[in-house]
Amino acid sequence: xxxxxxxxxxxxxxxxxxxxxxxxxxxxxxxEFGKEVVVKGWVRTFRNNQFIxxxxxxxxxxxxxxxxxxxxxxxxxxxxxTGAAVRVKGQLIESLGKGQKVExxxxxxxxxxxxxxxxxxxxxxxxxxxxxxxxAHLRFRTGTFNAVFKVRNALAFAVHKFFQxxxxxxxxxxxxxxxxAEGAGEMFQVTTLNLSNPPRKENGEIDFKEDFFGKSTNxxxxxxxxxxxxAMAFGNIYTFGPTFRAENSNTTRHLAEFWMIEPEMxxxxxxxxxxxxxxxxKYVIKYALETCPEEIEFLKSxxxxxxxxxxxxxxxxxxxxxxxxxxxENNFERVTYTDAVEILKRSKPNQKKQFKYLIDDWGADLQSxxxxxLVEKHFKKPVILTDxxxxxKSFYMKQNEPDxxxxxxxxxxxxxFPGIGEMVGGSQREENLDRLLARMAEVGxxxxxxxxxxxxxxxxxVPHSGFGVGFERLVLFTTGMTxxxxxxxxxxxPKNAEF
Amino acid sequence: xxxxxxxxxxxxxxxxxxxxxxxxxxxxxxxEFGKEVVVKGWVRTFRNNQFIxxxxxxxxxxxxxxxxxxxxxxxxxxxxxTGAAVRVKGQLIESLGKGQKVExxxxxxxxxxxxxxxxxxxxxxxxxxxxxxxxAHLRFRTGTFNAVFKVRNALAFAVHKFFQxxxxxxxxxxxxxxxxAEGAGEMFQVTTLNLSNPPRKENGEIDFKEDFFGKSTNxxxxxxxxxxxxAMAFGNIYTFGPTFRAENSNTTRHLAEFWMIEPEMxxxxxxxxxxxxxxxxKYVIKYALETCPEEIEFLKSxxxxxxxxxxxxxxxxxxxxxxxxxxxENNFERVTYTDAVEILKRSKPNQKKQFKYLIDDWGADLQSxxxxxLVEKHFKKPVILTDxxxxxKSFYMKQNEPDxxxxxxxxxxxxxFPGIGEMVGGSQREENLDRLLARMAEVGxxxxxxxxxxxxxxxxxVPHSGFGVGFERLVLFTTGMTxxxxxxxxxxxPKNAEF
Numbered sequence: 001x002x003x004x005x006x007x008x009x010x011x012x013x014x015x016x017x018x019x020x021x022x023x024x025x026x027x028x029x030x031x032e033f034g035k036e037v038v039v040k041g042w043v044r045t046f047r048n049n050q051f052i053x054x055x056x057x058x059x060x061x062x063x064x065x066x067x068x069x070x071x072x073x074x075x076x077x078x079x080x081x082t083g084a085a086v087r088v089k090g091q092l093i094e095s096l097g098k099g100q101k102v103e104x105x106x107x108x109x110x111x112x113x114x115x116x117x118x119x120x121x122x123x124x125x126x127x128x129x130x131x132x133x134x135x136a137h138l139r140f141r142t143g144t145f146n147a148v149f150k151v152r153n154a155l156a157f158a159v160h161k162f163f164q165x166x167x168x169x170x171x172x173x174x175x176x177x178x179x180x181a182e183g184a185g186e187m188f189q190v191t192t193l194n195l196s197n198p199p200r201k202e203n204g205e206i207d208f209k210e211d212f213f214g215k216s217t218n219x220x221x222x223x224x225x226x227x228x229x230x231a232m233a234f235g236n237i238y239t240f241g242p243t244f245r246a247e248n249s250n251t252t253r254h255l256a257e258f259w260m261i262e263p264e265m266x267x268x269x270x271x272x273x274x275x276x277x278x279x280x281x282k283y284v285i286k287y288a289l290e291t292c293p294e295e296i297e298f299l300k301s302x303x304x305x306x307x308x309x310x311x312x313x314x315x316x317x318x319x320x321x322x323x324x325x326x327x328x329e330n331n332f333e334r335v336t337y338t339d340a341v342e343i344l345k346r347s348k349p350n351q352k353k354q355f356k357y358l359i360d361d362w363g364a365d366l367q368s369x370x371x372x373x374l375v376e377k378h379f380k381k382p383v384i385l386t387d388x389x390x391x392x393k394s395f396y397m398k399q400n401e402p403d404x405x406x407x408x409x410x411x412x413x414x415x416x417f418p419g420i421g422e423m424v425g426g427s428q429r430e431e432n433l434d435r436l437l438a439r440m441a442e443v444g445x446x447x448x449x450x451x452x453x454x455x456x457x458x459x460x461x462v463p464h465s466g467f468g469v470g471f472e473r474l475v476l477f478t479t480g481m482t483x484x485x486x487x488x489x490x491x492x493x494p495k496n497a498e499f
Numbered sequence: 500x501x502x503x504x505x506x507x508x509x510x511x512x513x514x515x516x517x518x519x520x521x522x523x524x525x526x527x528x529x530x531e532f533g534k535e536v537v538v539k540g541w542v543r544t545f546r547n548n549q550f551i552x553x554x555x556x557x558x559x560x561x562x563x564x565x566x567x568x569x570x571x572x573x574x575x576x577x578x579x580x581t582g583a584a585v586r587v588k589g590q591l592i593e594s595l596g597k598g599q600k601v602e603x604x605x606x607x608x609x610x611x612x613x614x615x616x617x618x619x620x621x622x623x624x625x626x627x628x629x630x631x632x633x634x635a636h637l638r639f640r641t642g643t644f645n646a647v648f649k650v651r652n653a654l655a656f657a658v659h660k661f662f663q664x665x666x667x668x669x670x671x672x673x674x675x676x677x678x679x680a681e682g683a684g685e686m687f688q689v690t691t692l693n694l695s696n697p698p699r700k701e702n703g704e705i706d707f708k709e710d711f712f713g714k715s716t717n718x719x720x721x722x723x724x725x726x727x728x729x730a731m732a733f734g735n736i737y738t739f740g741p742t743f744r745a746e747n748s749n750t751t752r753h754l755a756e757f758w759m760i761e762p763e764m765x766x767x768x769x770x771x772x773x774x775x776x777x778x779x780x781k782y783v784i785k786y787a788l789e790t791c792p793e794e795i796e797f798l799k800s801x802x803x804x805x806x807x808x809x810x811x812x813x814x815x816x817x818x819x820x821x822x823x824x825x826x827x828e829n830n831f832e833r834v835t836y837t838d839a840v841e842i843l844k845r846s847k848p849n850q851k852k853q854f855k856y857l858i859d860d861w862g863a864d865l866q867s868x869x870x871x872x873l874v875e876k877h878f879k880k881p882v883i884l885t886d887x888x889x890x891x892k893s894f895y896m897k898q899n900e901p902d903x904x905x906x907x908x909x910x911x912x913x914x915x916f917p918g919i920g921e922m923v924g925g926s927q928r929e930e931n932l933d934r935l936l937a938r939m940a941e942v943g944x945x946x947x948x949x950x951x952x953x954x955x956x957x958x959x960x961v962p963h964s965g966f967g968v969g970f971e972r973l974v975l976f977t978t979g980m981t982x983x984x985x986x987x988x989x990x991x992x993p994k995n996a997e998f
Contacts (some may be wrong), residue, residue, distance in 0.1 A: 010789045014664045015778045017771060023734065040766050042959045057733035058666060085959035113960035120958050137951040140732030153669045160659050165513045167557060170652045174989045175741045176756055178996050189694065190687050190718065192745045195705050198694060206694050212745055212755065213996035219689065226989060226998060233639030234556035235522065241741065242674045246691045246711055256711065257675050267539050272516055279514045290509045452636040452998050459619050460541045460584035461612035490673045490725060497677050497712035499725060499951050
């Protein structure tokens with residue numbers, strides 16, 4: 001297939017909404033000195049009764065407004081406090097201070113909304129990420145979180161741009177579902193039944209016929225199976241939506257509610273699948289680097305600062321920008337599970353029994369420590385592990401012929417990233433109806449509940465592949481943040497659904 | 500504010516994934532006659548043992564492959580049935596048939612996946628939309644649903660493109676929530692408790708401390724309140740995600756799970772809000788018209804065909820393309836609720852008592868029949884109704900000063916579209932803490948559960964506005980489909996959560 005961009009015919013730009021004020025990001029790049037401008041934003045600091053640093057969220061940088069304090073009423077000056085919303089009218093002038101090119105010489109200052117400095121939780125000092133997580137509704141007002149969520153925004157848009165340029169159809173797969181796509185995983189139940197006193201059948205079981213959907217339903221763990229239905233019609237589709245896991249995992253890499261990107265492609269074999277995944281990741285990271293240079297520079301400095309508290313040996317060899325460029329400039333290493341196990345067996349931490357889980361035999365699932373060794377120590381770049389043992393992977397993956405020792409593998413591929421672990425999980429799908437049915441029977445998935453899915457193998461079945469990208473892990477990697485709760489606006493984790 | 504497009508610096512295109520075959524959409528526009536090509540796709544029809552119409556989902560149009568049936572094995576010819584997947588290698592040649600510019604003179608035909616014509620539900624004839632809804636997992640393979648979901652895809656991408664060009668931050672607000680944003684509405688409960696035997700407190704009530712999140716949680720009905728937190732930090736944000744209503748409404752315009760777009764803007768007053776909403780709707784419809792001309796032409800014909808079965812008086816005056824252009828070319832009519840009520844009181848259907856709900860007094864909510872009269876009969880274009888009575892709108896809307904008769908209204912705005920009714924609902928928000936608290940007390944919303952939301956009014960409160968667009972209603976309007984279940988891949992409605 002030679003992809004092409006068929007949307008080029010649309011060249012219109014969106015109309016501009018006319019407002020009284022100009023956004024600070026635009027002013028910071030302006031050169032029309034002497035022009036009268038209006039700024040609206042929130043006070044970050046107010047120094048010497050004279051210099052207001054104002055931020056309106058459009059940029060991580062503030063604009064400085066210089067107040068003529070002798071001609072400004074005392075009661076206004078008093079109310080220019082951190083967090084207050086102000087309107088400043090004045091002249092845009094070249095700045096004499098360092099660190100800024102422009103500033104506003106204020107002729108009028110008014111308070112739009114006060115902020116009591118005794119009560120406002122965000123003070124002009126460094127707050128810990130833990131503290132900011134407690135006030136997640138206000139943390140967007142800090143430089144760090146402004147940068148994180150601007151990068152998140154850029155990555156999200158880049159995902160859409162990439163797939164649209166490649167003529168994929170964006171498909172909204174259902175959130176509430178009666179089926180468990182992975183045939184595993186702990187799921188959230190969705191119901192409108194009265195939990196205190198649900199309707200029951202004669203045998204005492206809950207009568208889900210009375211529930212909203214007339215049956216028991218859950219929150220989706222993956223849009224893949226529905227995505228396959230789309231791929232068998234449109235050729236190439238992708239989803240980008242929320243998915244859910246009711247796992248009691250309190251780690252820095254797990255969320256109960258997270259966003260996932262799941263493309264699914266007809267006529268793609270495993271190699272094509274890997275090519276696509278690698279191209280996608282490089283494209284979106286490049287997009288973030290190029291459209292958010294200030295934010296990523298800020299996050300690079302933040303990370304360097306954070307790492308100062310670590311022993312030198314534990315600090316990253318590369319800074320954030322170097323790390324992102326490194327991913328762009330190198331091919332991901334493609335290794336079979338079988339080869340990876342050989343590497344791990346012979347590795348120093350295995351020989352010296354430093355791994356918590358020692359690698360003795362072929363067949364075991366790899367642990368985080370093994371993935372990190374492969375990615376961070378052995379190959380020192382993103383790794384695509386393929387052809388995993390059949391028994392540790394999902395029923396829908398295409399089965400390879402048994403190898404010389406009679407071992408069964410499937411055409412799976414996981415992409416492992418430094419510091420993150422699994423960024424992508426995917427596979428070529430089993431397109432043969434009989435093999436798929438046999439595997440479903442082995443693992444105990446009732447075929448009669450999956451007739452709609454099996455129809456894709458009955459009517460014009462074709463080789464096809466797909467994968468899922470954990471979006472928050474992508475944001476985590478690109479921003480250099482270390483806790484996944486800091487890269488989604490309002491994290492949902494065990495015992496926590498605040499805001 | 501003068502908006503600007505700051506992403507222009509990114510000019511890279513996504514890399515092309517090399518495949519053996521070329522997608523049909525590309526071949527249909529190709530002119531390199533004589534070139535050898537490979538097509539992979541599904542058989543739509545096979546005529547005279549010679550002409551295969553193949554579709555791969557990239558286009559609503561098929562490509563014709565001409566088989567040299569005398570030199571093709573009989574057992575292959577037999578398996579070229581509707582729905583089967585085939586690979587055809589051959590020469591791209593200029594077509595002599597009408598309705599197509601190119602065709603493929605096949606030199607090799609192979610079957611990738613069979614389709615038993617006795618069992619395949621989609622036959623080359625017209626199926627009813629009701630029947631296709633029963634086999635929603637296969638309906639994407641028809642021309643109508645290919646066109647509908649291509650237009651849906653274009654509209655979704657255009658939404659992102661519009662907001663990105665205007666420097667809005669895409670924000671993923673939570674799906675699982677402990678709060679009810681509208682202060683009303685029937686919600687789906689989310690739980691991991693054992694429904695048969697949930698943990699109970701001493702007084703017999705369910706003990707939600709034992710639930711996954713340590714409290715009772717629901718599926719979100721709106722991301723607005725969290726969006727407001729974002730607007731108070733980034734200035735302009737938007738959400739685009741699934742929302743849920745557990746309403747037992749079995750209509751052609753309601754879904755239990757639907758996608759909503761919710762922008763929220765600091766420093767926007769109601770007029771700015773209306774300007775933005777109108778600009779957004781025009782932009783995305785224009786994008787669909789310009790990037791999906793064949794799909795919309797197809798849907799126009801489909802609608803004309805469907806309307807033939809109606810009495811002439813009930814048919815649309817404008818065809819689909821004319822209707823879409825009409826929206827682009829006209830300003831939306833902006834009318835206050837108070838003026839609209841006067842128009843309705845004096846209207847013929849009210850005078851002749853043809854309305855089911857007669858308009859006598861100021862204060863009642865408008866019904867669908869009234870909205871349709873205003874939009875379809877009186878103004879004959881999209882209408883923005885503003886300044887509704889306070890009592891019929893949400894607590895968070897900004898209160899106007901009482902009018903001369905002492906009537907209380909709020910700065911609400913609903914955008915009504917012909918054939919659809921409410922496409923957009925929005926308002927300026929009440930930014931004054933005391934007024935907001937008073938209103939919450941009146942309608943019985945406990946302030947202590949909303950402290951995080953109230954903080955936006957405590958610390959640097961500013962005038963701000965936002966609105967919600969029901970995405971499926973937008974798709975309904977743009978595609979000319981008449982049942983909302985036909986514009987989302989797998990509709991969720993009372994007693995229905997199939998696939």
